[in-house]
Amino acid sequence: MVILFGMPLVQVLLFGFAITNEIRDAKVSIVDPTPDVVTHAIRNKLFASGFFIESEILNSQEEISENFRKGESKMVVIFENDFSGKMERGEHPTIQLIADASDPNTASMLVNYSNGIISEFNRGQQASSGFTLIIAEPRMIYNPALKGVYMFVPGIITILLMLVSAMMTSISIAREKELGTMEVLLVSPLKPFNIIAGKVIPYVLLSFINAISILLLSYYVFGVPVKGSIILLLAESILFIILALSLGIFISTIANNQQTAMMLSMFAMMLPTILLSGFIFPIENMPEVLQWLSLAMPPRWFIQIIKSIMLKGSGINYFWKETLILAFIAMVFIVASIRKFKIRLA
Amino acid sequence: MTKEVSIHCENLTKSYGSATALAGLSFKVSKGEIFGFIGPDGAGKTSLFRILATLLLPDNGTASVEGLDVVKNYKKLRQILGYMPGRFSLYQDLTVAENLQFFAGIFRADIKENYYLIRDIYEQIAPFASRRAGKLSGGMKQKLALCCALIHKPVVLILDEPTTGVDAVSRQEFWEMLIRLKQEHITILVATPYMDEAVLCDRVALIQHGEIMAIDTPDNITRAYPDQLFKIKSSNTLTAIRLMNEFEGILSAEMFGDTVHVSAEKGRINANAIKEYLSEKGMMASAVSEADPGIEDCFIHLMKRSGIVRKEKVNP
Incomplete structure (x- = not known):
């Protein structure tokens, strides 16, 4: 009954709040080798728009790629050397807008917004002082074709x-x-651990095969690159599979029949996976409550990990935190379900 | 004859919310005995068996099987129990042979070593060894379930309504097997709603509303029936019951299939008087005879008596 009546409410709220494709508070880092009045004016304009928040000031190419791999910013704005000097000399100074296109929708929106802000700045400049135009050069990394x-x-x-x-x-x-059949299994000398392990191992194999076939398909048919280590990718997948399985076991210790189990897994997993993991709707755009909630969503971390490995080619040192979080959640569910596993009926 | 005690229950109670399943059961079952629990659906048989099989916790009271407490020593107890739930509980999508292997596997038992226990039963289902368990007939299913419950050579076998929904021939075969198992000194606890199976047990307990009404050998139970019983064969049993209830000196008239069982105080009336009475009332050629009471007659008698006892308690 709780599921029947409660879930629609939760869903409506989730959809209402989470489904906004607008950009808000996207993290943007700045490279500004020769800060001056003009670059500051543009930076202020960017960050005053509400779409972006300043993440870091970067100094070198290495820092930029490091920054992207860690996922610390969605876009890096690079001002050319000697920016105002070039303006005064009548040259066209350039601003590079490098966006992390592993999330192509967000990336193109970020670039569009900043383009808009820059051209507005251009118009204002031209009207007042007749300076030359600033050229914005957008670049999409990780997924240039969006x-x-x-x-x-x-x-x-x-x-x-x-x-x-x-x-x-x-x-x-x-x-x-x-x-x-559980009744008969319980009366046998089997320990809860054995019963659970017996249930889980086939599904680990099955899901692992699934994961491999999806990867093969996306690699060969859609040309999605796997820039990082495949072994690492598979290892992380196994970790995530174990996590999902332990969640499944946990659900089954609560649910007494297939229908409840299915409802619970649908609502407890599918919706958060789709809505709160940042898969479709960027996490930055959600209300704060949902952002907090999304921290507890295993898919969120896993999506970050596979994006890093596949598209950015990062190694474990870039997402050991995410990995630890996944491992921790998996442990919690395993322990909880072994504890909760009933050695008796009812 | 004093025998070793296999199962010992002391004042067991269990209730689900406001519904009482067991209202304080106490009994002992000896080793190697076939002990039957006879009672209608909802009498508390399944709850009792689940407690003994360590699947349920009793609210009050203690129960031990082979000296092992069902609550504290459940782990040890689970190694020596054979339990067959009332509902078919094997893997429907595994074949007959696979089910047997699976259950031998989880008890770490050797099929060959214990095959002699199940040979007679298993040979009957062996022709279907590669058939899925879910596709077996009712009787076959129960035979397979019995095999699976026996494959680890349990010390105590707990069978919850093993013959419910099974045809008459299979039921008979099933009981023949149980009686053969007795020679292996396996204590067998069996629940059944069929009164005719009661006579096959060494001892039976008649159970109703979570209370034991009588525990004894089937013979002693029928012998304790206090009244004279008559069987009336009639093509119109309902009319016969109605008429007999108006007949003076009758204690009860119950329908048993196509016959009516009428009880009266001993020596008060005889079969001829009943026959004359019925033909006076226009009921034709009913065969009336004196009869020996069966377990079912005793059950109904005890049930009514306990009902009266309760009423007296309410209105002193």
Whole structure:
């Protein structure tokens, strides 16, 4: 009953708040080798717009790529050397806008917004002092063609792994309860750990095969690159699979029949995976409450990890935090479900 | 004859919310005995069996099986129990042979070593060894379930309504197997709603509303029936019951299939008097005879008596 009546409310609220494709508070870093009045004026204009917040001031090419790999900013704005000097000499100084296009929608919007702000600045400058135009050079890294598939593949992998792993395990254990086979298993000398392990291992294999086939498909059919280490990618996938499975087991310790298990997994996993993980709707745009909530969503971390590996080619040192978070959540669910596993009926 | 005690229950109670399933059961079952629990649906048989199988916790009271407490020593107990739930609880999408292997596996039992226990039963389902368990007939399913519950050579076998929904021939075969198992000194606890199966047990407990009304050998239970019983064969049992309830000296008239069982105080009336009475009232050629009471008659008698006892308690 709670599910029946509560879930629609939650969904409406989630959709209402989370589904905004507008940009708000996107992290932007600045490279400004020769700060002067003009660059400051442009920077102020950018950050006053409300679309961006300043993340870091960077100094070198290495810092830029480091910054992107860590995912610390969505866009880096690079001012040319001797900016106002060039303006005074009548040359066209350039601003490079490098956007992280592993999320192509956000990237193109960021670039459009900043283009707009810069050309507005241009117009103002021309009217008042007749200075030459500033040229904005947008560049998309990680996904220069802005292919949507680059964004969808990590999300789809995540959703499918969640779906297969968590839903299938929770349903299969609930099925044992429903058909009464759990009754016989319980009377046997099997320990809860054995029962759970026996349920989980086949699904680990199954989900792993799924993950590999999605990766192969996206690589060969859609040309999504895997820039980083494949072994690392697979290892992270296994970690995520284990997490999803432990979530599934946890659900099945609560649900007594297949239907409840399915409803719970649908609502407890599918919706957050789609809505709160940053897969479709950028996390920065959500209300603060939902942003906090999304911190607890395993898919959010996993999507970040696979994007880093596949599109940015980063190594483990760039996302060990995310990995630890996933491992921690998995541990919590495993311990909770072994604790909660009932050695008796009812 | 004093035998070793296999199962010992002391004042067991269990209730679900406001519904009482067990209202303080106490009984002992000896080793190697076939002990039957006879009672209608909802009498508390399943709750009792689940407690004994360590699947439920009793609200009050203690129960031990083979000296092992069902609450504290459940882990040890689970190694020596064979339990067959009332509902078919094998893997429907595994074949017959796979189910057997699976259950042997989880008990770490060797099928070959214990095959002699199940040989007679398993040979009947062996022709279907590669068939999925879900596709078996009702009787076959129960035979397979029995095999799976026996494969680890349990010390105590707990069977919850093993013959419900099984055809008459299979039921008979099933019981023949149970009686054969007795020779292996396995204590067998069996619940059944069928009164005719009661006579096959060594001892039975008649259970109703979570209370035991009588525990004894089937013979002693029928012998304790205090009244004279008559069987009336009639093509119109309902009319016969109505008429007999108006007949003076009758204690009860109950329908048993196509016959009516009428009880009266001993020596008060005889079969001829009933026959004459019925033909006076226009009921034709009903065969009336004196009869020996069955377990079912005793059950109904005890049930009514306990009902009266309760009423007296309410209105002193």
